[in-house]
Amino acid sequence: xxxxxxxxxxxxxxxxxxxxxxxxxxxxxxxxxxxxxxxxxxxxxxxxxxxxxxxxxxxxxxxxxxxxxxxxxxxxxxxxxxxxxxxxxxxxxxxxxxxxxxxxxxxxxxxxxxxxxxxxxxxxxxxxxxxxxxxxxxxxxxxxxxxxxxxxxxxxxxxxxxxxxxxxxxxxxxxxxxxxxxxxxxxxxxxxxxxxxxxxxxxxxxxxxxxxxxxxxxxxxxxxxxxxxxxxxxxxxxxxxxxxxxxxxxxxxxxxxxxxxxxx
Numbered sequence: 001x002x003x004x005x006x007x008x009x010x011x012x013x014x015x016x017x018x019x020x021x022x023x024x025x026x027x028x029x030x031x032x033x034x035x036x037x038x039x040x041x042x043x044x045x046x047x048x049x050x051x052x053x054x055x056x057x058x059x060x061x062x063x064x065x066x067x068x069x070x071x072x073x074x075x076x077x078x079x080x081x082x083x084x085x086x087x088x089x090x091x092x093x094x095x096x097x098x099x100x101x102x103x104x105x106x107x108x109x110x111x112x113x114x115x116x117x118x119x120x121x122x123x124x125x126x127x128x129x130x131x132x133x134x135x136x137x138x139x140x141x142x143x144x145x146x147x148x149x150x151x152x153x154x155x156x157x158x159x160x161x162x163x164x165x166x167x168x169x170x171x172x173x174x175x176x177x178x179x180x181x182x183x184x185x186x187x188x189x190x191x192x193x194x195x196x197x198x199x200x201x202x203x204x205x206x207x208x209x210x211x212x213x214x215x216x217x218x219x220x221x222x223x224x225x226x227x228x229x230x231x232x233x234x235x236x237x238x239x240x241x242x243x244x245x246x247x248x249x250x251x252x253x254x255x256x257x258x259x260x261x262x263x264x
Contacts, residue, residue: 117198
């Protein structure tokens with residue numbers, strides 16, 4: 001399924017774009033299903049939803065987790081044919097199990113994420129470098145203009161970079177990286193190593209930048225199951241309660257000092 005050139009790019013850079021992974025019909029179905037999830041009510045024991053506060057004090061949904069068990073059409077559209085898992089297992093060169101799913105809505109006036117690494121084993125106190133591959137499905141076209149991702153190539157094998165208590169890589173380190181914008185079309189899949197540093201700008205456009213992240217871990221390494229992960233996530237980073245406290249919701253982050261290339 002993947003060419004030698006694609007596998008070589010993955011090994012070198014720590015990420016890989018698979019263009020037109022989903023055909024237009026499947027792509028449009030996924031988009032509709034995602035909007036259905038966006039309209040779900042808050043749940044105390046099933047899916048998990050988080051919200052943020054816009055610059056004009058509106059409440060908008062920012063992300064969702066543990067939703068695939070409750071939306072069979074979306075789960076089947078993403079996973080039934082096994083193509084995503086096959087691609088990930090080809091890149092990791094072994095069998096995997098899915099740890100979690102994350103839906104990032106990134107609607108207009110949503111915030112960004114400062115430079116960080118998605119190192120999923122750290123909160124669970126697993127000592128070794130437990131490589132996860134994140135398959136990000138582009139629900140919308142994305143790029144720097146609507147809060148798209150930036151990655152720095154070939155830094156995924158250097159371990160954990162110094163970071164603050166919030167998981168943000170120290171600015172003096174992040175500013176020395178060469179950052180590349182990731183441009184995706186709806187229906188593309190972007191797979192990245194969880195050690196690959198990345199960030200995103202706030203979305204100040206009038207277009208959403210929705211993406212579904214499916215996180216796979218090597219079957220040979222120990223770690224929490226998907227059920228255990230979701231239980232820990234609910235405890236460590238509680239989702240929205242039934243009654244929102246608007247004043248305590250995150251505001252969109254506006255200040256970024258990362259130097260980007262001329263494509264931005």
